[in-house]
Amino acid sequence: MNPRSLGERRQRAPRGSGEQLHDEILDAATDLLLETGSVKEVSIRSVAERVGVTPPSIYLHFTDKDALLDAVCARYYERLHTKMKQAAEGQSTTLDVLRAQGLAYVRFAIDTPELYRIATMGEGRPGSDVDATLASSAFVHLRETVQALMTEGIYPPGDATAVTLQLWSTAHGVAALLVAKPYLPFGEPLEFADNVMRAFCTGQIVIGLIGTEATVQDTLDWVIENKGVRQ
The missing domain is CATH 1.10.10 (Arc Repressor Mutant, subunit A)
Known part of the structure; x- marks a missing residue:
């Protein structure tokens, strides 16, 4: 304009x-x-x-500039909500839905880096419209998918909100780095994001198989022990 x-x-x-x-x-x-x-x-x-x-x-x-900027960011999250909803359509499995939602989040961030930086990395105000909109849109999408994976037995039963926050932290970490440090050797941005999201998504499956109390060494031992199962 x-x-x-x-x-x-x-x-x-x-x-x-x-x-x-x-x-x-x-x-x-x-x-x-x-x-x-x-x-x-x-x-x-x-x-x-x-x-x-x-x-x-x-x-x-x-009422003031802060209220105006809050409204801008809230509308940003509403549009992110739409993108994530569209990404989930046509996916064949619930795990594919989760992966697609995470990638949609990252893609939206790198397509609008200035707004993403302001909406997610600016100084927040507890109880603002921004947090309310996020809690009722993008976060809800992710949590519903995580809960579905738990219900299907793909993810171990537990606190869906906690796992969703872990997933969001992963997606946000990738998006924030791509926005703030685009000159780092990421390769193709969405391919990089996909690899990270895939590691998280499959990692939750492994946790369900070996137990939430397993150590890193326990995980390695389990992988070595089961390495030839699919061969």
């Missing part, structure tokens, strides 16, 4: 179009974040100028 010239006034919105202005404000703030890559460069005044309204018009929708 191109900035409006300072002399250009936004046409008076028709009655009942407050929701449209709300969306335009979010679009403008998002564009400014993408263009500048910095929260500091986004202000109520700069957003108002881009939309073509006065700053008081922004305050009718958002």
Whole structure:
């Protein structure tokens, strides 16, 4: 979206179009974040100028800059929710669904690095709309899949929330590195992400087979002992 010239006034919105202005404000703030890559460069005044309204018009929708940025990030997570839902469609197994969801998360991050950095690596505010949206969207998708894997007996029974947080930590770690350090020798980004996600997904299966109390040495001994089973 191109900035409006300072002399250009936004046409008076028709009655009942407050929701449209709300969306335009979010679009403008998002564009400014993408263009500048910095929260500091986004202000109520700069957003108002881009939309073509006065700053008081922004305050009718958002109490302050923090509330506006929270709304931008919350909408980001809503779009991530959609991407992860689409990724799950057409997968043949529940394990494939989990892998696809993790990859969708990473892909969305590297496609919109500035927004991902702000939404997930910026200073958080407990109880914000951002956390509420994440808890009711992307995280729920992952947790439902993890719970399904436990129900199917593929993953060991346990706390699905805890395992989901481990999975999310894995996906976020990969995404954060790809966003913050893209010059590292990752190779093809999504292939790298897929290898890491595959290691986590299959690792949970192994834990179920050998027990959650097994040590690293126990795991190695089990692998050596069962190495020839499939041969």
